[in-house]
Amino acid sequence: MNTREIFFRHQGQTSAFPLAMEIERAEGLYLYGREGRRWLDLISGIAVSNMGHGHPRIVAAVQEQAARHMHTMVYGELIQSPQTAFAAKLLPLLPASLNNIYYVNSGSEAVEGALKLAKRFTGRTELIGFNQSYHGSTHGAISIGGTEAWKAAFRPLLPDVRNLDYGVVDQLSAISGRTAAVLIEPVQAESGVTLPPKGYLEALRSRCAETGALLIFDESQTGCGRTGTFLALEHSGVVPDILVMAKAFGGGMPLGAFIASQDVMKVLTCDPVLGHITTFGGHPLSCAAGLAALTAMLEEERMAQVPKLEAQFRDTLKHPAIKALRSCGLLMALELERAEKTQAVIAAALDAGLLTDWFLYAPHCVRIAPPLTITPDEVSWACARLLECLDKDG
Numbered sequence: 001m002n003t004r005e006i007f008f009r010h011q012g013q014t015s016a017f018p019l020a021m022e023i024e025r026a027e028g029l030y031l032y033g034r035e036g037r038r039w040l041d042l043i044s045g046i047a048v049s050n051m052g053h054g055h056p057r058i059v060a061a062v063q064e065q066a067a068r069h070m071h072t073m074v075y076g077e078l079i080q081s082p083q084t085a086f087a088a089k090l091l092p093l094l095p096a097s098l099n100n101i102y103y104v105n106s107g108s109e110a111v112e113g114a115l116k117l118a119k120r121f122t123g124r125t126e127l128i129g130f131n132q133s134y135h136g137s138t139h140g141a142i143s144i145g146g147t148e149a150w151k152a153a154f155r156p157l158l159p160d161v162r163n164l165d166y167g168v169v170d171q172l173s174a175i176s177g178r179t180a181a182v183l184i185e186p187v188q189a190e191s192g193v194t195l196p197p198k199g200y201l202e203a204l205r206s207r208c209a210e211t212g213a214l215l216i217f218d219e220s221q222t223g224c225g226r227t228g229t230f231l232a233l234e235h236s237g238v239v240p241d242i243l244v245m246a247k248a249f250g251g252g253m254p255l256g257a258f259i260a261s262q263d264v265m266k267v268l269t270c271d272p273v274l275g276h277i278t279t280f281g282g283h284p285l286s287c288a289a290g291l292a293a294l295t296a297m298l299e300e301e302r303m304a305q306v307p308k309l310e311a312q313f314r315d316t317l318k319h320p321a322i323k324a325l326r327s328c329g330l331l332m333a334l335e336l337e338r339a340e341k342t343q344a345v346i347a348a349a350l351d352a353g354l355l356t357d358w359f360l361y362a363p364h365c366v367r368i369a370p371p372l373t374i375t376p377d378e379v380s381w382a383c384a385r386l387l388e389c390l391d392k393d394g
């Protein structure tokens with residue numbers, strides 16, 4: 001059996017049309033396949049590889065930590081220097097009230113922890129999320145996000161969940177004294193990069209404060225410098241009660257976290273004890289990689305480059321087939337007329353050596369979210385290829 005047969009016959013498939021290129025290695029902006037083929041990564045493994053692939057500092061940090069120790073004990077029992085060193089680097093970048101980090105393994109898991117924390121802290125049960133938000137694939141995460149078409153096959157899901165339309169101020173009155181938490185992305189990614197209208201997040205913050213509901217920001221995609229600031233919340237200045245981090249947070253290793261004030265977080269410590277636990281959360285290799293990625297991003301001053309690179313994409317990507325280009329930093333969606341055209345562009349781009357994608361709830365949009373390490377020359381090259389692909393029929 002060759003590797004292709006093993007992949008298709010013996011690995012669970014997420015769709016009937018995986019990309020299925022065989023990757024031999026990845027370095028910088030590029031993924032390398034067989035027979036010398038390479039693709040410029042315009043999507044960062046879906047907002048993960050913010051510092052590119054194989055960054056020497058991240059690789060060295062993982063190797064050093066692997067030699068020192070890997071897993072020693074379930075999360076929360078032992079003091080492990082990769083976790084504490086990462087926390088020390090991270091805390092000055094967070095709003096002062098978000099001072100207590102609970103490490104987990106992934107975005108979904110961080111969302112589950114955040115929802116449980118809010119229920120436990122408020123003693124309430126209602127959870128509010130937004131249509132076309134994606135927060136992960138676990139039962140809790142799909143209960144609160146998504147679209148009905150996406151959820152229906154998995155019902156019954158969590159009870160007492162409501163979904164509002166993203167960005168509609170009038171609907172915020174649905175948040176009440178029954179609401180434990182409102183979970184939102186400060187920029188909604190999988191709907192094809194939807195920015196909140198001006199004043200919306202502020203209105204949401206006020207409504208949560210009025211009713212005592214905890215506000216949770218999911219910055220899994222928008223965090224770690226992707227929008228030009230460490231967190232997307234810095235664009236509005238709105239501070240949530242709980243922050244979810246994942247994806248680029250682990251520098252290419254699996255890592256997530258939910259972050260709150262110590263006052264809020266401490267309710268998970270007792271009644272019951274061990275009411276929220278994880279074996280591998282905050283894995284030493286993941287925290288070492290996350291710390292190295294964050295240190296490199298700050299020292300290389302990557303966030304300062306983001307607005308210039310975003311502007312270059314925006315100025316260059318002009319084409320009659322583009323209906324809109326929505327962006328917040330290097331999180332961009334190129335809206336085309338139809339999903340079929342988007343699929344044709346993605347396929348043509350792959351042939352031309354460029355890896356792009358679509359969005360879960362916006363199949364008519366092309367995803368552009370390259371590593372923050374992309375250079376202006378690479379932006380020019382990628383845009384030229386994309387424009388050629390847009391010229392083709394489809």
Ligand SMILES: Cc1ncc(COP(=O)(O)O)c(C=O)c1O
Nearest residue numbers: 106107108134135136218220221
């Ligand atoms: C905003 C957001 N939250 C949560 C998740 C889930 O993260 P994970 O796949 O690590 O569970 C994702 C994944 O795409 C996401 O985009």
